[in-house]
Amino acid sequence: MSSIVMIRLLKTSILLGLCLIVTGHVLIVSSYFTSEYGIKGIITAAACIAIGVFLSLPTKIYLTILLMEAEKRYLKSQQPPRAKSR
Structure with a gap:
């Protein structure tokens, strides 16, 4: 899988995840939904x-791994070159 496809998939995943989190929050906060459906409505929102x-979650893990790799490359480029031993 190419990196462009993976990034597009991860962006879609995080967008869908955020939409579901907001939808669940709105359903819990709305008094109509919780009073109309009772405990089943609360379970659905949860x-x-x-x-x-x-x-x-997978997107956050992937981004953390990318940041760790970028930090490794940065630290490696900042080290002074080693003197060659004879």
């Missing part, structure tokens, strides 16, 4: 939030 967090 499930939306949980799935949203689950979808956004």
